[in-house]
Amino acid sequence: MAEKTDKKQVNEGKGKFSSLDLPDLPKRLPPQLEFQRTRVLCNLDAPIHTDNVMYGGAYASMGVDNSVQLDCFRQKFRVEVVRLTKDDMEFDLIGIDPSIANAFRRILIAELPTMAIEKVLIANNTSVIQDEVLAHRLGLIPIMVDPRLFEYISENDTNNEKNTIVYKLHVRCQRGAPRLTVKTNELKWLPNGSELLLDSKNSDSNPTSKPRTYTSFSCSQASLPKFANNPINPMPEITIARLGPGQEIELEAHAVKGMGKTHAKWSPVATAWYRMLPEVVLLEDVEDEDAEKLVNTCPVKVFDIEDIGNGKKKATVARPRACTLCRECLRIGEEWEKRVSLRRIKDHFIFTIESTGALPPEVLFTEAVKILEDKCERVITELS
Amino acid sequence: MEHGAFGDQSNATFSLTEEDHTLANAVRFTLNQDPRVTFCGYSIPHPSDARVNIRVQTTGDPAREVLKDACQDLMLMCQHVRSTFDKAVTDFKTSERGQAMNIDSEE
Numbered sequence: 001m002a003e004k005t006d007k008k009q010v011n012e013g014k015g016k017f018s019s020l021d022l023p024d025l026p027k028r029l030p031p032q033l034e035f036q037r038t039r040v041l042c043n044l045d046a047p048i049h050t051d052n053v054m055y056g057g058a059y060a061s062m063g064v065d066n067s068v069q070l071d072c073f074r075q076k077f078r079v080e081v082v083r084l085t086k087d088d089m090e091f092d093l094i095g096i097d098p099s100i101a102n103a104f105r106r107i108l109i110a111e112l113p114t115m116a117i118e119k120v121l122i123a124n125n126t127s128v129i130q131d132e133v134l135a136h137r138l139g140l141i142p143i144m145v146d147p148r149l150f151e152y153i154s155e156n157d158t159n160n161e162k163n164t165i166v167y168k169l170h171v172r173c174q175r176g177a178p179r180l181t182v183k184t185n186e187l188k189w190l191p192n193g194s195e196l197l198l199d200s201k202n203s204d205s206n207p208t209s210k211p212r213t214y215t216s217f218s219c220s221q222a223s224l225p226k227f228a229n230n231p232i233n234p235m236p237e238i239t240i241a242r243l244g245p246g247q248e249i250e251l252e253a254h255a256v257k258g259m260g261k262t263h264a265k266w267s268p269v270a271t272a273w274y275r276m277l278p279e280v281v282l283l284e285d286v287e288d289e290d291a292e293k294l295v296n297t298c299p300v301k302v303f304d305i306e307d308i309g310n311g312k313k314k315a316t317v318a319r320p321r322a323c324t325l326c327r328e329c330l331r332i333g334e335e336w337e338k339r340v341s342l343r344r345i346k347d348h349f350i351f352t353i354e355s356t357g358a359l360p361p362e363v364l365f366t367e368a369v370k371i372l373e374d375k376c377e378r379v380i381t382e383l384s
Numbered sequence: 385m386e387h388g389a390f391g392d393q394s395n396a397t398f399s400l401t402e403e404d405h406t407l408a409n410a411v412r413f414t415l416n417q418d419p420r421v422t423f424c425g426y427s428i429p430h431p432s433d434a435r436v437n438i439r440v441q442t443t444g445d446p447a448r449e450v451l452k453d454a455c456q457d458l459m460l461m462c463q464h465v466r467s468t469f470d471k472a473v474t475d476f477k478t479s480e481r482g483q484a485m486n487i488d489s490e491e
Contacts (some may be wrong), residue, residue, distance in 0.1 A: 070461065
């Protein structure tokens, strides 16, 4: 009470002055609200506190600013790479909101372009695989080339060397030979374009001019510097079809650029996903037999035993990151819900990207972020 | 396109074509952080049409400007994410663990 009268006197003395302006303690939320704001509590039946308190003025009555200012974001945001190989990567994004992490995931799956076979011109197919099934399988084969080197093709464009890749497949299983497995290694790249001729019944056409084919390549793709020593191959060792004796397949396939939105064959990732960082906390000390039970129940070995002298053992949390939220540790018995607390940290995401091979995974993520920036740019120019 | 009253610039609905939850949810997040915004939300009228309606209501500032600022903030956040990520990847590749993984994959 004495404090209040002091402040009042100060108020009267200095005119407009609020006690909230006094720089006493930094404004922090009380611990239980901070817990609700930053952690998802995964109970035995269902998780709680799952929504994000996004409104900037949510805690205004307590004097705490909830908004994510850009400078605050820049200071708190971190990226830690855990694993990075040729085909997949796992990394942590810390300090970012789920809406943006989800935007990256959606762009990685659906809006990054790749090259995939779209048109298949079948000259001869006497195998047991039907034409359309064969064409469907060819479309799903990943093509190992950087899609940024090619342009999109629209309906009125002709197929030229800047927007199409042409492959030829001609296999035949001889009579008397064993069954033949046709793999993607048999797909031959045709850098000069299509070899199938368009029928033209036009007798005026000059007999010495080049016959028209299904594509009009003005120069060979192999002459372009980027493809000079790197042939554009599909992913090797994928089975396309199996041929019995006397069966033959002869076809030509044209690959174009597209996005996962139109058809999943154009998705550059096998998949991309994220999960929130698990946090496992032992609310009470778990000793001796209970500790043994706990360590044996967890299928991914989150817990470990620690000897604390006198022959007594205690359970500790050794690998919380491995927790898959199976909740086996909560199902051991009735009181275990009070001993173990499973939580998720709301702004720490463990991203995993598995690439199909066209582009390395770190390049895929960078391109996805660029695409989100382009979308914002487009909205800004539309509004201006 | 913007649907709003002529006299009152502070409340408007923006209808964006060729967009979906990817951009709309992220823009809604950045809009919420802006102290000038009293209400913001997005809806997708029909899942077969690629169209998103973003509603913005502000404390007086024109809604168009507030939305532009939110998109600008989102772009800056993305640029920061990209540079931090690139730096983290280069650090990882040059560190010992990166070298170890390279050796493993080459064997």
